[in-house]
Amino acid sequence: MRDETKCLRSGYKPENGAPGVMPIVQSTTYVFDNTAEVAGLFDMPTAHMYSRFSNPTTEVVEKKIADLEGGVGAMCTSSGQAASLLSILNVCNAGDSFVSTSTIYGGTVNLFAVTLKKLGIECIFVDAEASEEEISKAFKPNTKAMFSETLANPALCVLDIEKMARIAHANGVPLIVDNTFATPILCKPFEFGADIVVHSTTKYMDGHALQGGGVIVDSGNFDWTNGKFPDFTEPDESYHGVVYTKEFGNMAYIIKARMQLMRDFGCYPSAHSSFLLNIGLETLPVRMERYCSNALKVASYFKSSDKIESVIYPGLESDAHHERAKKYLPKGTSGVISIVIKGGKANAVKFMDSLKMASNEVHVADIRTCVLHPASETHRQLTDEQLIAAGINPGMVRFSVGLEHVDDIIEDIEQALAAI
Ligand SMILES: *Cc1c(COP(=O)(O)O)cnc(C)c1O
Numbered sequence: 001m002r003d004e005t006k007c008l009r010s011g012y013k014p015e016n017g018a019p020g021v022m023p024i025v026q027s028t029t030y031v032f033d034n035t036a037e038v039a040g041l042f043d044m045p046t047a048h049m050y051s052r053f054s055n056p057t058t059e060v061v062e063k064k065i066a067d068l069e070g071g072v073g074a075m076c077t078s079s080g081q082a083a084s085l086l087s088i089l090n091v092c093n094a095g096d097s098f099v100s101t102s103t104i105y106g107g108t109v110n111l112f113a114v115t116l117k118k119l120g121i122e123c124i125f126v127d128a129e130a131s132e133e134e135i136s137k138a139f140k141p142n143t144k145a146m147f148s149e150t151l152a153n154p155a156l157c158v159l160d161i162e163k164m165a166r167i168a169h170a171n172g173v174p175l176i177v178d179n180t181f182a183t184p185i186l187c188k189p190f191e192f193g194a195d196i197v198v199h200s201t202t203k204y205m206d207g208h209a210l211q212g213g214g215v216i217v218d219s220g221n222f223d224w225t226n227g228k229f230p231d232f233t234e235p236d237e238s239y240h241g242v243v244y245t246k247e248f249g250n251m252a253y254i255i256k257a258r259m260q261l262m263r264d265f266g267c268y269p270s271a272h273s274s275f276l277l278n279i280g281l282e283t284l285p286v287r288m289e290r291y292c293s294n295a296l297k298v299a300s301y302f303k304s305s306d307k308i309e310s311v312i313y314p315g316l317e318s319d320a321h322h323e324r325a326k327k328y329l330p331k332g333t334s335g336v337i338s339i340v341i342k343g344g345k346a347n348a349v350k351f352m353d354s355l356k357m358a359s360n361e362v363h364v365a366d367i368r369t370c371v372l373h374p375a376s377e378t379h380r381q382l383t384d385e386q387l388i389a390a391g392i393n394p395g396m397v398r399f400s401v402g403l404e405h406v407d408d409i410i411e412d413i414e415q416a417l418a419a420i
């Protein structure tokens with residue numbers, strides 16, 4: 001099946017007389033015939049047991065997203081942050097390290113540099129544009145993963161996924177890619193060598209600004225038996241001595257994430273949230289196409305304005321990452337545009353406050369056009385050095401093009417720029 005079909009047909013196949021729309025299974029529990037049945041589930045989780053770590057409605061969404069990314073399995077989480085956190089905790093223990101590119105989402109920088117550090121896990125940041133040799137120097141014997149973003153939020157750098165996969169694999173670790181902005185409609189990182197994908201489903205997947213969520217997808221391709229990952233190859237005493245690689249083969253990563261981490265942390269979405277996410281997923285390919293075509297027109301408009309210092313949109317031919325975008329994001333580069341307004345922060349704020357239609361909100365990838373000032377909002381916890389490393393100028397505005405008529409979006413921008 002193609003993506004458009006998968007978005008509508010994957011995951012839920014109604015049987016004779018069953019509801020045509022995936023039902024919301026609003027129950028924390030499942031009832032079994034006898035004690036032996038339940039005991040068996042603790043050894044081998046072949047059915048739903050408890051909604052802290054699995055639910056039939058959410059399972060449908062997990063199957064659909066795994067199918068879209070081309071993975072062997074997926075696990076939904078209650079936020080994108082939870083997905084990034086668990087993707088790392090599934091391979092790193094206290095005393096371990098991992099490598100991440102510095103141009104990633106500000107919340108992830110904070111999670112990695114501050115919170116994981118408190119848990120004894122070190123994140124080593126590297127410049128995604130450095131040479132393979134340079135990046136490889138960051139790896140240490142205790143390094144267990146490499147993390148990056150397909151299309152960085154908000155710097156909009158396009159990741160050279162093949163290069164990063166080569167570096168990660170040469171060092172015996174998996175490449176984890178945050179594919180939030182691209183979605184599997186615009187890019188499937190597994191096709192270029194990534195091993196694990198994470199998403200904030202809060203963005204384009206949900207699409208309607210209804211609820212937060214995240215997901216981890218396993219390609220099933222990484223060899224966890226290479227000697228670096230004893231938690232995968234030695235008995236898990238907290239789960240009846242199960243050896244994940246032996247018991248679950250190429251699904252070891254995603255099953256371990258559920259059986260250990262989701263069991264213990266419980267950051268699992270509710271059935272109702274998954275129902276809403278599924279509605280978003282059903283129209284994802286149609287929406288992505290329009291986001292991309294609207295944004296290309298808006299980016300060209302910004303480019304032609306003398307009030308704008310620079311426009312970052314990899315879909316523009318003049319963009320530094322255009323060639324790479326043609327390879328990794330041939331269908332378009334999402335609805336997100338970064339612009340730097342002449343006159344720095346003061347004019348950036350003036351422009352934003354003068355917009356009459358576009359919403360000033362802490363969100364991106366909304367169905368409605370929205371704007372945000374990273375330096376004073378989402379990324380305000382970063383130091384000046386971290387801001388520069390994340391590719392953020394104080395005059396930068398992150399402009400997220402929605403699905404209104406593109407002429408209305410441009411007219412709104414026109415009058416706001418005139419106010420500067
Ligand atoms: C928003 C975002 C996150 C965090 O997701 P939440 O759902 O807000 O927790 C992670 N990565 C990227 C690229 C994002 O845009």
